[in-house]
Amino acid sequence: MDPVDLALMLLRLAVGGTMIAHGVNHWRGGGKIAGTAGWFESLGLRHGTLQAWASVVTEIVAGVLLILGLITPLAAAAVVAVMLVAALLAHRPNGFFVFKDGWEYVMILAVVAVVLGVTGPGTISLDASLDIVYDGWIGGAVALGGGVLGTALLLAAFWRPQRDDAPTAEAPATEAPAAEAPADASADDA
Secondary structure, eight states, rough: OOOOHHHHHHHHHHHHHHHHHHHHHHHHSSSSHHHHHHHHTTBBSHHHHHHHHHHHHHHHHHHHHHHOOOOOOOHHHHHOOOOHHHIIIIGGGGOOOGHHHSHHHHHHHHHHHHHHHOOOOSSSSHHHHTTOOOOOOHHHHHHHHHHHHHHHHHHHBOOOOOOSSSSSSSSSSOOOOOOGSTTTTOGGGO
């Protein structure tokens, strides 16, 4: 067995397994779909339940495809898209380091996914068995370009963060001036 093919299989298993775990956690973990939907909405994504299910399906399907080594560049593009959305919306404000909830971890998963697009899945894969390996510049372009395009489309369609200057339910848009208080109200009435 070629050590490079074994290494590629190990990378696919690690990233694919991680993606499946993320998808299952968004689906069945602590807050389940409702909690995931609420979290996505708190990040500025509209239609939180739709986003939660889309995330679950994307992560699980991409993970399974990577493990199988099937349509690897498209599976890698899905990983890049999910990780790029996570980096931009959830982790970017926290800086680089993962121990501060930064974007370090999601960046590594996205880069490994692009590398798998470039290298291809190796011979221990369904792509190789079916003779449908797309690697090199084409595989890398599909992985990176597809991921970036998917992220851009999702954000354009669903990201509507609340502006800091927008009124909220807790605070009125403007305070009424004191002069507008009723004329008969006075401190003596208390």
